[in-house]
Amino acid sequence: MLAGEAVVAIWNGIAEAxxxxxxxxxxxxxxxxxxxxxxxxxxxxxxxxxxATHPEFFTLYExxxxxxxxxxxxxxxxxxxxxxxxxxxxxxxxxxxxxARVLDSSGPGMGGVMLTLRFAATPDATTTxxxxxxxxxxxxxxxxxxxxxxxxxxxxxxxxxxxxxxDIQAPPSWFALIEATDAAALATxxxxxxxxxxxxxxxxxxxLYQLEHVxxxxxxxx
Numbered sequence: 001m002l003a004g005e006a007v008v009a010i011w012n013g014i015a016e017a018x019x020x021x022x023x024x025x026x027x028x029x030x031x032x033x034x035x036x037x038x039x040x041x042x043x044x045x046x047x048x049x050x051x052a053t054h055p056e057f058f059t060l061y062e063x064x065x066x067x068x069x070x071x072x073x074x075x076x077x078x079x080x081x082x083x084x085x086x087x088x089x090x091x092x093x094x095x096x097x098x099x100a101r102v103l104d105s106s107g108p109g110m111g112g113v114m115l116t117l118r119f120a121a122t123p124d125a126t127t128t129x130x131x132x133x134x135x136x137x138x139x140x141x142x143x144x145x146x147x148x149x150x151x152x153x154x155x156x157x158x159x160x161x162x163x164x165x166x167d168i169q170a171p172p173s174w175f176a177l178i179e180a181t182d183a184a185a186l187a188t189x190x191x192x193x194x195x196x197x198x199x200x201x202x203x204x205x206x207x208l209y210q211l212e213h214v215x216x217x218x219x220x221x222x
Contacts, residue, residue, distance in 0.1 A: 002105040002146050003041040003062040006069050008034075009148065009175060011096045011116070011207070012167070013055035018091025025088040026059075031215050034061055037077060039068030042216050046114055046209030049183055053207040055094040058116055060177070069099045070154055078159035085161065098150040098171040104130040106137045107144030110214070111179030115186045117195065118172035118205040125199025132198050133176050136189050144179035174200070183208060 014022045031043040046058040063069055081089075096118070103126060121129060130147050137145025155171040162168055180186050192204045 001107055001109075001144065002102055004039075004064040004068075005102050006063045006066040007098075007100050007102060007148055008059075008061040008063070008069060009098045009100060009116075009172075009177075010057075010059040011055050011094070011118075012057050012059075013093035013095075014057065015091040015093060018088065021088050022091065025084050027213060029082065029084055030088070031059075031213070033077065033082075035215050035217060037068075037073050039064045039071070039073070040217070042214065044110070044211060044215075045213045047212050049113065049208045049210050053209065055096075058114070058207060058209045066099075066101050066151065066154075070151075075159070078161045081161040089161070089165065089167075092165070092167045094169060095165075095167045096169045096171050097155065098148070098173075098175065099154040100148040100150040100175070103147045103149055104133060105144070105146040106134055107142065107146075107179065109143055110211070111143035111181055112211050113180050113183050113186065114209045114211070115176075115178040115180075115189055116205075116207045116209065117176040117178075117190060118207075119174050119195060119200040120172075120202040121174045121200045128198040129174070129176075129195065129200065132190060132194060133178070136176075136178055139185065139189065141181045141185035142178060142189075143181060144177070146177040146179075147174075148177070149174050172205070183210075 133147045
């Protein structure tokens with residue numbers, strides 16, 4: 001299961017010129033800083049497994065509640081980006097970021113790979129889609145199955161960190177995250193037609209990612 005009731009989910013690419021800086025910044029400043037915010041519980045970064053997955057990176061922050069993501073501790077960070085943050089994010093590409101409530105979460109723990117599914121849906125499809133995600137979580141070698149719905153206002157808010165950036169795209173309104181021990185376990189998980197029958201609509205963006213790094217709750221700089 002996810003560690004809290006809300007998440008920040010970020011999909012982004014990186015220009016080759018900024019790749020080394022991205023890894024250094026993300027590991028040594030950004031993830032520690034975010035997980036150090038009160039109410040943030042865990043941060044993870046994933047990298048695309050195959051050429052069909054875009055953008056290349058997926059980062060997930062798990063928070064205790066949605067109020068944490070809308071509170072002043074997080075907002076203050078977003079409105080006071082460090083020089084390193086400004087320099088690193090200048091190389092970001094195809095960035096989609098959602099602040100979202102966890103509607104359903106099950107499973108024994110983290111997996112080494114994750115399937116992300118971004119789509120649109122109407123609120124009346126919640127129960128049907130949640131049932132599908134929960135059923136996917138019972139398949140062999142699946143370690144977690146989670147359904148999230150973004151808060152459009154929170155996701156779309158402009159901050160000092162995002163102001164002027166041209167890489168930022170519209171956030172997904174809904175997304176499912178399916179974790180597994182290996183990529184083969186996810187090969188037939190939640191095909192587009194199944195999600196569409198349940199009420200998903202518009203393009204469904206699928207991404208298959210491998211876990212690179214995890215950081216649990218700690219004080220920033222610890």
